[in-house]
Amino acid sequence: MKTYLDCIPCFFRQALGAARVATDDVDIQRRVIDAVAGMVPDFPLDITPPQIAQRVYRAVYEITGNDDPYREEKRHSNEKALSLYPQLKEIVRGSDDPLLTACKLAIAGNSIDLGPQVEPVDLDSTIATALASPLSYDNYPQFRREIQDASTLLYLADNAGEIVFDKLLIEEICREERIDVTVVVRERPIINDATMEDAIVVVLNQVVPVISNGSDAPATVLSQCSTEVRDIFNSADLIIAKGQGNYESLSDVPANIFFLLRAKCPVVAVPLSIRVGDAVLKGQTD
Amino acid sequence: MKTYLDCIPCFFRQALGAARVATDDVDIQRRVIDAVAGMVPDFPLDITPPQIAQRVYRAVYEITGNDDPYREEKRHSNEKALSLYPQLKEIVRGSDDPLLTACKLAIAGNSIDLGPQVEPVDLDSTIATALASPLSYDNYPQFRREIQDASTLLYLADNAGEIVFDKLLIEEICREERIDVTVVVRERPIINDATMEDAIVVVLNQVVPVISNGSDAPATVLSQCSTEVRDIFNSADLIIAKGQGNYESLSDVPANIFFLLRAKCPVVAVPLSIRVGDAVLKGQTD
Numbered sequence: 001m002k003t004y005l006d007c008i009p010c011f012f013r014q015a016l017g018a019a020r021v022a023t024d025d026v027d028i029q030r031r032v033i034d035a036v037a038g039m040v041p042d043f044p045l046d047i048t049p050p051q052i053a054q055r056v057y058r059a060v061y062e063i064t065g066n067d068d069p070y071r072e073e074k075r076h077s078n079e080k081a082l083s084l085y086p087q088l089k090e091i092v093r094g095s096d097d098p099l100l101t102a103c104k105l106a107i108a109g110n111s112i113d114l115g116p117q118v119e120p121v122d123l124d125s126t127i128a129t130a131l132a133s134p135l136s137y138d139n140y141p142q143f144r145r146e147i148q149d150a151s152t153l154l155y156l157a158d159n160a161g162e163i164v165f166d167k168l169l170i171e172e173i174c175r176e177e178r179i180d181v182t183v184v185v186r187e188r189p190i191i192n193d194a195t196m197e198d199a200i201v202v203v204l205n206q207v208v209p210v211i212s213n214g215s216d217a218p219a220t221v222l223s224q225c226s227t228e229v230r231d232i233f234n235s236a237d238l239i240i241a242k243g244q245g246n247y248e249s250l251s252d253v254p255a256n257i258f259f260l261l262r263a264k265c266p267v268v269a270v271p272l273s274i275r276v277g278d279a280v281l282k283g284q285t286d
Numbered sequence: 287m288k289t290y291l292d293c294i295p296c297f298f299r300q301a302l303g304a305a306r307v308a309t310d311d312v313d314i315q316r317r318v319i320d321a322v323a324g325m326v327p328d329f330p331l332d333i334t335p336p337q338i339a340q341r342v343y344r345a346v347y348e349i350t351g352n353d354d355p356y357r358e359e360k361r362h363s364n365e366k367a368l369s370l371y372p373q374l375k376e377i378v379r380g381s382d383d384p385l386l387t388a389c390k391l392a393i394a395g396n397s398i399d400l401g402p403q404v405e406p407v408d409l410d411s412t413i414a415t416a417l418a419s420p421l422s423y424d425n426y427p428q429f430r431r432e433i434q435d436a437s438t439l440l441y442l443a444d445n446a447g448e449i450v451f452d453k454l455l456i457e458e459i460c461r462e463e464r465i466d467v468t469v470v471v472r473e474r475p476i477i478n479d480a481t482m483e484d485a486i487v488v489v490l491n492q493v494v495p496v497i498s499n500g501s502d503a504p505a506t507v508l509s510q511c512s513t514e515v516r517d518i519f520n521s522a523d524l525i526i527a528k529g530q531g532n533y534e535s536l537s538d539v540p541a542n543i544f545f546l547l548r549a550k551c552p553v554v555a556v557p558l559s560i561r562v563g564d565a566v567l568k569g570q571t572d
Contacts, residue, residue, distance in 0.1 A: 005316060009296070029291055030291060030331070033291055037323040037324070038327070
């Protein structure tokens with residue numbers, strides 16, 4: 001999807017949030033804001049929001065001298081999610097439709113997002129609500145069929161912490177079907193997106209192969225991805241893209257993608273006729 | 287109060303909102319955003335937020351060629367509030383403490399604000415909640431004493447529509463005490479702030495004298511106000527300042543002011559230890 005003018009105030013909010021985590025120096029925070037302001041006239045609105053966010057965060061990291069301000073937050077998210085894993089695993093295995101339950105949990109895990117989300121989310125209540133509620137955008141029947149038919153699956157992860165929830169879903173997919181799954185994470189730290197380090201911490205790399213994508217965009221910008229990732233993307237029977245960043249970067253790419261996310265803002269929610277915070281499981285062709 | 291870096295994303299959001307009401311031309315909307323971005327490095331954070339908002343809105347009006355984009359919205363707000371007036375008057379007169387009830391309603395009326403507020407507010411439910419709830423920041427006992435002691439009162443109005451609620455409170459003040467009340471409105475249209483035209487439409491000018499302040503700031507910036515308004519400000523026994531803009535512009539001015547508002551954002555709510563949306567009746571000396 002393209003970038004909307006609505007995204008511009010959000011870029012400033014995100015830049016300020018990251019700058020404040022990176023440094024307590026208000027003068028440096030002000031320099032970040034001024035730098036983003038200087039970039040605005042050059043923002044091409046025909047590229048996707050995460051491509052612009054990538055430029056904004058690079059500026060934040062350069063000016064503050066901190067290229068991973070959310071490092072501690074990511075560590076905390078992984079720990080919190082890992083502590084929930086055993087009970088979530090039981091919930092999945094004990095449910096009537098473990099694959100659906102794992103999908104709902106994977107989407108609930110997408111609430112761990114420090115980018116476009118305005119209000120911090122209480123993970124426990126988000127999980128409880130997710131388990132008790134239907135999906136707001138629900139292509140699960142098609143998704144289930146595609147999973148049954150696919151031999152190869154590319155799983156584009158999103159955030160740290162969230163990848164523990166992804167692990168639950170991936171384990172469920174692998175249990176139900178004979179399917180080769182590859183997980184892709186970001187190449188370098190960007191916002192709180194998952195990198196190889198996070199995949200190793202949550203031991204996802206011992207379940208399925210995990211590779212990094214060659215890019216520090218908070219999304220999957222194919223032109224920035226490694227040849228290996230692009231080849232897997234082009235040959236996979238099925239792609240699961242987690243989170244709003246991956247949705248924003250891939251919503252116009254013709255491929256057999258299912259997007260699993262919580263809608264973080266009206267720019268995404270309104271065209272899908274859902275509300276901010278709603279759970280989405282959407283096929284690309286729907 | 288000074289301007290916080292948090293205010294800068296909000297200025298962009300407000301500029302975009304006003305630009306979209308002023309014109310459907312996305313290129314012009316983009317020019318507005320770029321113009322505000324160009325102004326950011328020159329924003330002095332030691333002046334109040336409404337002083338910067340004044341510059342931002344002037345740019346919006348100049349670039350879009352529309353110097354009163356919220357004109358229709360203001361007309362609608364006045365009509366809606368006037369339609370509620372008879373029943374609200376009955377509620378005030380029938381209540382145990384009519385002055386307190388009128389204060390609560392005047393604060394509920396401050397929900398009609400198209401500036402810093404992110405989500406539009408349902409006026410009917412806001413009124414019902416306001417009547418049923420205590421004030422979140424409550425200096426009403428002191429306020430009541432000051433009203434009883436004062437001979438002259440300056441009432442700084444805020445928004446169109448809201449001034450119907452102000453009229454209810456002013457009528458109650460005049461009923462209870464022998465007190466000379468003067469109402470001040472903005473000189474020219476800015477956001478949805480009340481001007482003399484609105485005061486006339488809601489017939490407030492037939493209840494008490496109404497004068498305009500000489501400024502198009504969405505607030506009371508004394509240095510921009512007419513000598514007449516400054517003289518009344520300096521000599522009044524008591525000042526009622528409605529809304530967040532007046533609070534932001536006068537919170538550091540030593541005077542016998544009571545601020546009546548709904549908190550619109552964390553920058554105001556957090557230092558007062560209340561939540562966004564909460565009702566405030568705060569004395570300057572508290």
